[in-house]
Amino acid sequence: MIRTEHLVKSFDGRIVLNDISVEFDQGKTNLIIGQSGSGKTVLLKSIVGLHMIDSGEIYYDDVLFSGLDFKARKLIRRDVGMIFQGGALLDSSTVEENVKLPLDLFTKQSEEEKLERVNFCLRRVNLQDANGLYPAELSGGMVKRVAIARAIVMNPRYLFCDEPNSGLDPKTSVVIDNLIHEITVEYGMTTIINTHDMNSVMEIGEKIVFLHQGRKWWEGTKQDIFHTDNRELNDFVFASAMAKRAKKVTAID
Amino acid sequence: MKLFALFGNYCILMSKVFSRPEKRSIYRQRILFEIEALGLNSIGIAALISIFMGAVITLQMSINLESPFIPRYLIGYATRESMILEFSSTVVALILAGKVGSNIASEIGTMRITEQIDALEIMGVNSASYLILPKIVATVFFFPFLTILSILIGTAGGYLIAIFTGVMNPGDYIEGLMYSFKPFSIWYSLIKIAVYAFLITSISGFYGYFAQGNSLEVGRASTKAVVVSSVTILIFNLILTQLLLI
Numbered sequence: 001m002i003r004t005e006h007l008v009k010s011f012d013g014r015i016v017l018n019d020i021s022v023e024f025d026q027g028k029t030n031l032i033i034g035q036s037g038s039g040k041t042v043l044l045k046s047i048v049g050l051h052m053i054d055s056g057e058i059y060y061d062d063v064l065f066s067g068l069d070f071k072a073r074k075l076i077r078r079d080v081g082m083i084f085q086g087g088a089l090l091d092s093s094t095v096e097e098n099v100k101l102p103l104d105l106f107t108k109q110s111e112e113e114k115l116e117r118v119n120f121c122l123r124r125v126n127l128q129d130a131n132g133l134y135p136a137e138l139s140g141g142m143v144k145r146v147a148i149a150r151a152i153v154m155n156p157r158y159l160f161c162d163e164p165n166s167g168l169d170p171k172t173s174v175v176i177d178n179l180i181h182e183i184t185v186e187y188g189m190t191t192i193i194n195t196h197d198m199n200s201v202m203e204i205g206e207k208i209v210f211l212h213q214g215r216k217w218w219e220g221t222k223q224d225i226f227h228t229d230n231r232e233l234n235d236f237v238f239a240s241a242m243a244k245r246a247k248k249v250t251a252i253d
Numbered sequence: 254m255k256l257f258a259l260f261g262n263y264c265i266l267m268s269k270v271f272s273r274p275e276k277r278s279i280y281r282q283r284i285l286f287e288i289e290a291l292g293l294n295s296i297g298i299a300a301l302i303s304i305f306m307g308a309v310i311t312l313q314m315s316i317n318l319e320s321p322f323i324p325r326y327l328i329g330y331a332t333r334e335s336m337i338l339e340f341s342s343t344v345v346a347l348i349l350a351g352k353v354g355s356n357i358a359s360e361i362g363t364m365r366i367t368e369q370i371d372a373l374e375i376m377g378v379n380s381a382s383y384l385i386l387p388k389i390v391a392t393v394f395f396f397p398f399l400t401i402l403s404i405l406i407g408t409a410g411g412y413l414i415a416i417f418t419g420v421m422n423p424g425d426y427i428e429g430l431m432y433s434f435k436p437f438s439i440w441y442s443l444i445k446i447a448v449y450a451f452l453i454t455s456i457s458g459f460y461g462y463f464a465q466g467n468s469l470e471v472g473r474a475s476t477k478a479v480v481v482s483s484v485t486i487l488i489f490n491l492i493l494t495q496l497l498l499i
Contacts (some may be wrong), residue, residue, distance in 0.1 A: 020430045028333075045371075048375055049374075049386060050371050050374060050375070061394055063357075074377040075377075077374075077376065077377035078376075078377050079376060079377075080375055080377075082371075082372065082375040084371065085368070086367055086368060088367060088368040088371065089369070089372075090364075090369055090372075091363075091364075091367075091369070101376070101378075102376050104276065104279055105275045105276050105279060105376070105377075106275070106376075106377065126453035154376075160375075247351050
């Protein structure tokens with residue numbers, strides 16, 4: 001479980017996150033949604049400690065993460081996996097080297113054990129025979145899969161995904177969504193996905209937090225979305241005519 | 254004020270760079286990789302410039318020191334001293350600031366804007382140390398070899414020009430090379446290049462590490478890295494000469 005309390009973050013005096021208190025459940029796929037510029041990525045990066053927060057508290061289970069120093073945070077980060085928007089694979093390393101890096105740095109496993117683990121993770125994301133390829137030789141979907149393999153190689157307890165579907169076609173997006181969801185359930189992780197892809201919301205969203213103008217505007221399940229009268233959320237989720245029709249049909253049902 | 258803030262940030266980054274590495278064996282591998290990328294791959298440019306520079310210095314000296322009162326062997330002596338004292342350390346460092354400095358700043362800057370550095374941080378890796386320390390160690394260790402190579406090739410360039418153009422007797426040139434040789438000059442040159450190697454790599458790493466935004470910013474960071482490294486080299490040339498030779 002991850003929890004934030006009264007989290008505030010500003011850049012050059014401009015408040016980007018204002019008093020965010022939210023709890024993300026373990027073993028569930030938690031989604032942060034909102035328009036571009038609503039503060040989704042800043043919230044995600046603040047929770048993982050890539051941004052220093054102005055005030056408020058961030059808890060990983062019962063540990064006050066925001067109160068820890070750099071060394072103590074490093075220990076928690078061994079339990080964290082993150083999938084970045086562009087994959088963030090190291091360009092100068094092969095797929096195998098990218099996935100193996102955390103094992104090289106933080107475990108005392110033999111080379112054979114490490115390779116076995118790397119191959120297991122690559123098989124888990126359906127990427128066999130790609131070990132020797134460089135990131136520049138991969139498609140967008142493959143990059144995301146390698147990023148997922150790297151994120152789970154250390155058996156993390158917390159998984160963060162920053163717009164994992166950006167730049168992918170709808171079919172590949174569904175594959176990536178399902179993969180993240182399956183892994184979350186399989187390992188009982190606390191997964192937080194930052195997205196504005198409504199397909200993701202409907203496919204895998206179990207707990208959804210809607211940000212608007214830097215504030216937590218709404219939270220609930222994907223079923224709740226169809227029955228809410230929150231105007232900003234409805235404007236965001238049911239922006240297209242097709243989505244509006246879908247909402248009407250679902251509400252009638 | 255901005256300069257102090259910049260220097261403060263540089264010092265903070267260096268304290269991160271020189272903190273205890275996660276796993277020494279990984280760093281050893283990365284140092285070897287960087288020796289090849291930043292050192293071995295610079296041999297060509299250093300050798301090319303050195304041979305031409307040695308040849309030009311010899312030509313210039315022989316044209317300008319044409320006097321019955323000045324012994325011809327002094328041309329070889331002047332070429333040797335120019336190569337050892339200034340060219341093979343300072344001028345080679347300025348050239349390497351362009352080649353290696355822009356390479357480091359753009360590589361690390363690109364890693365910053367594509368979130369590769371964030372990915373390392375999330376893994377619990379000290380990204381500053383992981384990315385910059387192997388480069389510093391590699392250049393401080395290898396650039397002195399480039400300087401020695403540059404001295405040898407530069408003086409050979411002077412010898413070759415003496416043979417092929419006949420501007421002076423090659424025997425006189427050799428005599429000049431051996432005239433009044435002070436071994437400390439070599440140490441002076443090696444100390445200078447080691448300091449320059451640290452400056453080039455750390456300054457370029459600093460500008461790359463704090464690059465923000467898009468590819469334009471990476472370009473700007475790369476340019477700044479080269480300019481600041483070059484100016485710092487010139488300033489330290491003055492300081493080191495004062496400290497070591499006077």
